[in-house]
Amino acid sequence: MVSNLPLLKTLALTLTIISLLPSLSHSFSAETPTDRRILVLLDDLAVRSSHSSFFSSLSSRGFDLDFRLADDPKLSLQRYGQHLYDALVLFSPSAARFGGSLDHQAILDFVDAGHDLILAADSSASDLIKGIATECGVDFDEDSEAVVIDHSGYAVSEAEGDHTLIAADGFIRADAILGEKPIEAPVLFRGIAHSLNTANSLILKVLSASPSAYSANPTTKLSSPPSLTGSAISLVSVVQARNNARILISGSLDLFSNRFFKSGVQKVGTSTEHQKSGNEQFVTEISKWVFHERGHLKAVNVSHHKLGESSEPAMYRINDDLEYSVEIYEWSGTTWKPYVADDVQVQFYMMSPYVLKTMSSDQEGLYSTSFKVPDVYGVFQFKVEYQRLGYTSLSLTKQIPVRPFRHNEYERFITAAYPYYGASFSTMAGFFIFSIVYLYHK
Structure with missing residues (x-):
C-alpha cells in the first residue's frame, strides 16, 4: 500500500490541475461573451514599451495580458483539451516560426474554436504571418519591399520623405464596429498594403486607402504599374467568421504605437491641423469590437x-x-x-x-x-x-x-354551397309534389 503513495499523489495532482483549467481559461460564455485572457506574441519585448498605451487600454478594461516572445519554447494555446486564452494578439510580424506547440494550423484551429485574433504586419512580414492572413481572406502584396505610398494623402511633416506616412480617413460607416462617436482626426499609417479575397464574403475594410494610393518600393523607380492601387488597397480589415470569431488584420504595427497615438496630424491639402491623431480612438473602438465588448x-x-x-x-x-x-x-x-x-x-x-x-x-x-x-x-x-x-x-x-382538419372539424354547411343545397331540396320537393299529383289525380 505504501508503494502506491507516489502514484496516488501524482494522480491527485493531475486531477487538481484539470479541475482548475476551466477557471484559468476565462473563455467567453453566453453570460459573459467578452474575452478576458489574451496572449500577446512579440518579436521583441521592446514592443511592450513602445506600444504600452494600447496594452494599458486593454488592461484598464479588465483584460489579462500574457506577454511572450514568438519563439518561446513553452508556447501553447491549450492544455488537456482546454484553451488557455480567449484571444491572440500577433505583434510579431517577422516571426518565421513560433515556439512550443504553436504553429500556423494551431492558430487557425484556435479561431475555428470561436476565439479572436489581432494580427499586425509591416514591411518585415514573414511568410508565416502572410500565410495566416491569407487563410483569413487577406492577401498582402507579394513584393516584400513594397509599402503603401500616397502622394495626395500623406501626413504633412517637417521631413516630407517618400510619402509613406499616410493620413488615412477612409473609415467604414458602422457604429457597431467603430462606435457612435465619429473619428474626426485622420489615422497615421505606415506599413504594407493588402487586398481582400473576393471569394470571402465575411471580410470588410474598416480603413481604406485613398484613390491616389499605391503599393510599391519607395527606393526604386517604377518599371511597371503597381499590382495594388487606389480603392483595391485595404489598410485595416476585419473578419467575423460564421462561428462569430472576430479577426483584425492591419498592415501596420506602428498603427498601435505610442508615437502614433500621441502625434499631431495634418493631411496634405487641408488647413486643419489636429493636435492628436485618430489612432488611439480608432484602435480602442475597433479592439472593443474584436474582443466582443460591442456588437x-x-x-x-x-x-x-x-x-x-x-x-x-x-x-x-x-x-x-x-x-x-x-x-x-x-x-x-x-x-x-x-x-x-x-x-x-x-x-x-x-x-x-x-x-x-x-x-x-x-x-x-x-x-x-x-x-x-x-x-x-x-x-x-x-x-x-x-x-x-x-x-x-x-x-x-x-x-x-x-x-389538416379532422373529419369532424369541417363546417357542416358552407355558405358557398347554398345554391347546391337549394337545388337538392327543390328537386326533392318537386318529386314529392309530382308523386302526389300523379297518384291521386286522373
Whole structure:
C-alpha cells in the first residue's frame, strides 16, 4: 500500500490541475461573451514599451495580458483539451516560426474554436504571418519591399520623405464596429498594403486607402504599374467568421504605437491641423469590437402559441392564428441591454418560406408578431436568420408540425354551397309534389 503513495499523489495532482483549467481559461460564455485572457506574441519585448498605451487600454478594461516572445519554447494555446486564452494578439510580424506547440494550423484551429485574433504586419512580414492572413481572406502584396505610398494623402511633416506616412480617413460607416462617436482626426499609417479575397464574403475594410494610393518600393523607380492601387488597397480589415470569431488584420504595427497615438496630424491639402491623431480612438473602438465588448447579440425565451393561449402546443392546425416572440439583447461590455431594431424577421418555413413577417419591438428587447398558419400541412420551422453589419449573427430554428382538419372539424354547411343545397331540396320537393299529383289525380 505504501508503494502506491507516489502514484496516488501524482494522480491527485493531475486531477487538481484539470479541475482548475476551466477557471484559468476565462473563455467567453453566453453570460459573459467578452474575452478576458489574451496572449500577446512579440518579436521583441521592446514592443511592450513602445506600444504600452494600447496594452494599458486593454488592461484598464479588465483584460489579462500574457506577454511572450514568438519563439518561446513553452508556447501553447491549450492544455488537456482546454484553451488557455480567449484571444491572440500577433505583434510579431517577422516571426518565421513560433515556439512550443504553436504553429500556423494551431492558430487557425484556435479561431475555428470561436476565439479572436489581432494580427499586425509591416514591411518585415514573414511568410508565416502572410500565410495566416491569407487563410483569413487577406492577401498582402507579394513584393516584400513594397509599402503603401500616397502622394495626395500623406501626413504633412517637417521631413516630407517618400510619402509613406499616410493620413488615412477612409473609415467604414458602422457604429457597431467603430462606435457612435465619429473619428474626426485622420489615422497615421505606415506599413504594407493588402487586398481582400473576393471569394470571402465575411471580410470588410474598416480603413481604406485613398484613390491616389499605391503599393510599391519607395527606393526604386517604377518599371511597371503597381499590382495594388487606389480603392483595391485595404489598410485595416476585419473578419467575423460564421462561428462569430472576430479577426483584425492591419498592415501596420506602428498603427498601435505610442508615437502614433500621441502625434499631431495634418493631411496634405487641408488647413486643419489636429493636435492628436485618430489612432488611439480608432484602435480602442475597433479592439472593443474584436474582443466582443460591442456588437454581440443573444436571443432568449423563444416562444410560440395559439392566439389567446399561453402554452406552446405540440402541433398546429391549418388556418390557426398563432403568435411568435423572442427576446434579443446586446452585450455592452459589462451588462446585457435590450437590442432595439426594426428589421428582425421570422419565417414560417417548409422547403421555402410560406410566411415572412417583420416583428415589432417593445423597445425592451421583446420582438413579437402574429399570423395565420397557411392552408398547407406538413413539418414547418420557425426561422430567424438575423445578420447585420458589425453584429454577431443569430440563427434560430424551431420545428413544429401542421395538420389538416379532422373529419369532424369541417363546417357542416358552407355558405358557398347554398345554391347546391337549394337545388337538392327543390328537386326533392318537386318529386314529392309530382308523386302526389300523379297518384291521386286522373
